Amino acid sequence: MSKYAKVITNINHSDVDRVFDYGISKAIEEKVKVGMRVLVPFGRANKSIEGYVMALSDETELDQSKIKNIIKTCDDFPVFSKEMIELALFMKEKYYTTLSSCLKVIMPSGIGIKTQWIIVLNDYDEDILFTPKEREVIEFLEEKNNVCYKTELESQFGKNIYGVTNSLKNKNVISIRQSVKGNSFERNVQYVKLNLDENFNERYELISKNKRSEKQKEVVDFLFDYNEIQVSKLKEEMGNISSTLKTLEKKGLIEIFNKVEKRSIFDISNIEKTEPPIYTDEQQKAIETIENIRHSDNKKPTLVFGVTGSGKTEVYMAIIEKVLSEGKQAIVLVPEISLTPQIVGRFISRFGEKVSYTHSRMNFGERFDQWKKAREGEISVMIGPRSAIFTPFSNLGVIIIDEEHDTSYKSETTPKYNTLEVSEKLSEITGAVVVMGSATPDICTYHKCMEGRYNIVELKNRTKDSKLPEVYIKDMRKELEEGNRSIFSVDLYNAIKENLEKGEQTMLFINRRGFSTFVSCRKCGHVMMCKNCNVSYTYHSYTDTLMCHYCGSTVKNPKTCPSCGSKYIKHFGTGTQKVEEEVKKYFPNARVLRMDFDTTTKKNSHQIILDKFKNKEADILIGTQMIAKGHDFPNVTLVGIVSADISLNSSSYRSAENTFQLITQVSGRAGRGEKAGKVYIQTYSPDNYVIKLSSKQDYKAFYSDEIGMRELMEYPPFGSFFSIVISGTKEKEVIESSQMLGDIMKYFNRNRDFVILGPVPAFISKIKNEYRFTITVKHTDEERLRNFVMYCIDKFKSRYGKSSLYINIAMNTVIF
Known part of the structure; x- marks a missing residue:
C-alpha cells in the first residue's frame, strides 16, 4: 500500500495552492484513494481542515520528522474521478485560479466538513481556588456528564465566556478538543424486520401466551408479510407503536436499522x-x-x-x-x-x-x-x-x-x-x-x-409545417411625435386587445436586470457612444456623468441631444414591474403572470408559473430573458418586445450579438402551433442592422456585418482581453494599488504590444462596502496575453500585494 498522499487543502488562496505530502497510517491505508476527501492537520497550530487526495506515492522528498499523518477519510468513496481531477487542473491553468476553487465547483454542492469544539471536564484537584463564574461552569459540565459542546456553554453563559474557559484550561481543569466530521447529505431511513434467529420461535411463543403482549404479537404478525418495511409506513398502518417497537427490539424479536436511500425528485408514473x-x-x-x-x-x-x-x-x-x-x-x-x-x-x-x-x-x-x-x-x-x-x-x-x-x-x-x-x-x-x-x-x-x-x-425549416411569425418593427420615435407616451405602441396595444378577444395568449418581453445605464434620445434615437471602444457610455447618477468602462473616458451628461437638439434625452430603462402595471391599467380583466428574478425565488416557482401559462390559466406572460428561450406554448400567437434598445445599447462589445440573439429567440415563441404568430419589436433605432436582421431571423447576414466590426476592433474571435478588478474596503489603498498594477503593466509593455486601458472605476464601483477599480488588457494572441497578464500580476503581488486586497480576473468578459 502507498505510504504517502499528495493533498491539496480546501483553502482558496494562491499562497497554499499546491500539494502537501501527508503520511498514511496503517489504520486507514486501505481506505485512502485518489480523489477522496480527507481530514488533515495544517499549519503551525495543526488545525484540522479538509483536503483532497490528488495522488498516492511510496516516496517523499521531505524529512520524515516533518511529515504529518492524515487524520481520517471523510467519505467511503472518492468524490473526484481521475477525469475530474484532470479537468480541474485544466481549469486552474486556463482561468488563472486556485486548484481548490476548481475542485470545489466540481464537487457536489453542500459537501463539506462540520467542525465543533468540545469542552471536557478533567479530574482536578479540589483544593484549587475558583472564581464564582468558574465554579458555575464546572457545575454545568458536571450536569452534562463532564462533556459539552462549546456552543452549549456559550448559550448558557454568553459568548464572553472565553476568559473563564481559558483560565480553567490553564489550570488543567478542562480540555478543549476539536470534533470534525464530514457531511454528505445522505438520507438515512429507518427500517424494521423480524429477527429470525434460532431463538425466534421461543420468544414468539412467550408473547403469544401473554395477554399483556397482544400489541407486540399484532406487530410481529404484521411483519410476517414483509421482508422489511419502513418504520414510518408501519406506523401509518398500526398507529403510534414506538414503545412497542422498543420492547420488541429489547426482546430480540425485531431488528431496527437504517438504510441509505436516494431521494426521488419526480414522479415518473404521471x-x-x-x-x-x-x-x-x-x-x-x-x-x-x-x-x-x-x-x-x-x-x-x-x-x-x-x-x-x-x-x-x-x-x-x-x-x-x-x-x-x-x-x-x-x-x-x-x-x-x-x-x-x-x-x-x-x-x-x-x-x-x-x-x-x-x-x-x-x-x-x-x-x-x-x-x-x-x-x-x-x-x-x-x-x-x-x-x-x-x-x-x-x-x-x-x-x-x-x-x-x-x-x-x-x-x-x-x-x-x-x-x-x-x-x-x-x-x-x-x-x-x-x-x-x-x-x-x-x-x-x-x-x-x-x-x-x-x-x-x-x-433551415420549422417542423410541423408551422411558419416563422410575421414581424413588425415599431418606431417609438414616431409614437412620441404622435403624442403616445405609453410604453406600448398603438399597434401592439391593439394586437394585445385582439388576442384577448380571441382567447389566444401573449408574451411580453423586457430585457432589463434592474438598473438604467445608457443615455438615448427618444426623438431621434441617438445613443451616447464611446468613440474609442464602440460601446455605449454608462450613466452615473451620483456624478451626473457618462463613463466608458473599457477605456475610462468621461463626458458630461447632455441636457439636449447632440444629434437633433431635442430635450427628450435621458438614461433609459423600463422594468417588468412597470410593464405589469401598464398591462393591468390598459387591460384590467386580463389574467397576468410575471416571470423575473423577484417572482422566481421560491423552490419550483419557475415550474408553477410555466404550468399555469401552459394550462391557459393566464392570458399574458411578462418576463425577462427567462421567457426568451426554449418554451413551447402552441396558444401563444403574439410576442411583444417592449424595448429592443435596452440590450442593444448595453456597455458590452457583445451588445449587438446579445440583442440579435434575444430578439430572435423570443420571436421564436410565437406561432409554434397551428395558429400563425405575430411579433412586435419596439425600438428607437428601427434602422439599426441588428433590429432589421433579427426581425428576419437572418443570422448569416448579421454574422457577416458583426464579424467585420469585431475584426476592426480586435474583439473576439480576432483578439482577447483580460478584465481585472482590484477591490478592497479602503478606497485610497484600492486606487493606489490599481495604479501600481497599471504602472507595472505599462513598464513591461515597452514595445506597446498590448493595449492597456485604465485603471478606472469599475462598472459598479462599490459593492458591499468594497471599492472596485478595473484594468482592461487587450491583444490578438491569447497565449501571449495570458502570460503577460499573469507575469505582471505575480510581480505586483510580490512587491505590493496586500491581504486586504482582492484581485478578480476574467478573460473576454467584463466584470461588472
Whole structure:
C-alpha cells in the first residue's frame, strides 16, 4: 500500500495552492484513494481542515520528522474521478485560479466538513481556588456528564465566556478538543424486520401466551408479510407503536436499522412514454452526420444550427438514444433553470428512469443524491445548467449544449469558467462528442465552424409545417411625435386587445436586470457612444456623468441631444414591474403572470408559473430573458418586445450579438402551433442592422456585418482581453494599488504590444462596502496575453500585494 498522499487543502488562496505530502497510517491505508476527501492537520497550530487526495506515492522528498499523518477519510468513496481531477487542473491553468476553487465547483454542492469544539471536564484537584463564574461552569459540565459542546456553554453563559474557559484550561481543569466530521447529505431511513434467529420461535411463543403482549404479537404478525418495511409506513398502518417497537427490539424479536436511500425528485408514473417521431429529411441528415462524427477518430464539436422550432431537441434525443444503446451516458446542458422542468419531461417520456436533473434551487440533499445516482450508474442522462458538466459519469458518450450562445454558460463567480471550453476539454479526456445547438450561435462558435475547427449541420425549416411569425418593427420615435407616451405602441396595444378577444395568449418581453445605464434620445434615437471602444457610455447618477468602462473616458451628461437638439434625452430603462402595471391599467380583466428574478425565488416557482401559462390559466406572460428561450406554448400567437434598445445599447462589445440573439429567440415563441404568430419589436433605432436582421431571423447576414466590426476592433474571435478588478474596503489603498498594477503593466509593455486601458472605476464601483477599480488588457494572441497578464500580476503581488486586497480576473468578459 502507498505510504504517502499528495493533498491539496480546501483553502482558496494562491499562497497554499499546491500539494502537501501527508503520511498514511496503517489504520486507514486501505481506505485512502485518489480523489477522496480527507481530514488533515495544517499549519503551525495543526488545525484540522479538509483536503483532497490528488495522488498516492511510496516516496517523499521531505524529512520524515516533518511529515504529518492524515487524520481520517471523510467519505467511503472518492468524490473526484481521475477525469475530474484532470479537468480541474485544466481549469486552474486556463482561468488563472486556485486548484481548490476548481475542485470545489466540481464537487457536489453542500459537501463539506462540520467542525465543533468540545469542552471536557478533567479530574482536578479540589483544593484549587475558583472564581464564582468558574465554579458555575464546572457545575454545568458536571450536569452534562463532564462533556459539552462549546456552543452549549456559550448559550448558557454568553459568548464572553472565553476568559473563564481559558483560565480553567490553564489550570488543567478542562480540555478543549476539536470534533470534525464530514457531511454528505445522505438520507438515512429507518427500517424494521423480524429477527429470525434460532431463538425466534421461543420468544414468539412467550408473547403469544401473554395477554399483556397482544400489541407486540399484532406487530410481529404484521411483519410476517414483509421482508422489511419502513418504520414510518408501519406506523401509518398500526398507529403510534414506538414503545412497542422498543420492547420488541429489547426482546430480540425485531431488528431496527437504517438504510441509505436516494431521494426521488419526480414522479415518473404521471409521464406517458413517447416514441421517436418520423424525422424530417433535415433532421435525419443531421443525425446521420453526427453519428458519423461520433464514430470517427476526429471528434470535433458539432453545431446544430437551426431556426427556432426546427426540432433540434429531437436530434439531441436521437443521438442520446444511440449513445445509451452502447451502454454510455449523456450530459444535456440547458441555459436557464426555468428550462429544466419542461425539457426533463420530454426526456423522461422517451428514456424513463434513466433520466435525472440537477439545478441550484434543489436542496443539497436532492442534488447530492442525483450526483450519487450518476456516479453509481443508476442513471444515464443528466440534465441541468452549466454545473451539470461535472456529472461523474464513468462512460460519457455525448455532451449536449442547448442554446450554446447563452451567457449563463460563462460563470460570473470564481472560477470564471466557460462551459463550452470545459466541455471541449472533457470531450478530449473522455472521448465523448460535443453537440451544440442554437438558432443564433455565439459569434466565436460560428467563426470556428467557418474555419473548419467545428462541424456544422443546418436545420433551415420549422417542423410541423408551422411558419416563422410575421414581424413588425415599431418606431417609438414616431409614437412620441404622435403624442403616445405609453410604453406600448398603438399597434401592439391593439394586437394585445385582439388576442384577448380571441382567447389566444401573449408574451411580453423586457430585457432589463434592474438598473438604467445608457443615455438615448427618444426623438431621434441617438445613443451616447464611446468613440474609442464602440460601446455605449454608462450613466452615473451620483456624478451626473457618462463613463466608458473599457477605456475610462468621461463626458458630461447632455441636457439636449447632440444629434437633433431635442430635450427628450435621458438614461433609459423600463422594468417588468412597470410593464405589469401598464398591462393591468390598459387591460384590467386580463389574467397576468410575471416571470423575473423577484417572482422566481421560491423552490419550483419557475415550474408553477410555466404550468399555469401552459394550462391557459393566464392570458399574458411578462418576463425577462427567462421567457426568451426554449418554451413551447402552441396558444401563444403574439410576442411583444417592449424595448429592443435596452440590450442593444448595453456597455458590452457583445451588445449587438446579445440583442440579435434575444430578439430572435423570443420571436421564436410565437406561432409554434397551428395558429400563425405575430411579433412586435419596439425600438428607437428601427434602422439599426441588428433590429432589421433579427426581425428576419437572418443570422448569416448579421454574422457577416458583426464579424467585420469585431475584426476592426480586435474583439473576439480576432483578439482577447483580460478584465481585472482590484477591490478592497479602503478606497485610497484600492486606487493606489490599481495604479501600481497599471504602472507595472505599462513598464513591461515597452514595445506597446498590448493595449492597456485604465485603471478606472469599475462598472459598479462599490459593492458591499468594497471599492472596485478595473484594468482592461487587450491583444490578438491569447497565449501571449495570458502570460503577460499573469507575469505582471505575480510581480505586483510580490512587491505590493496586500491581504486586504482582492484581485478578480476574467478573460473576454467584463466584470461588472
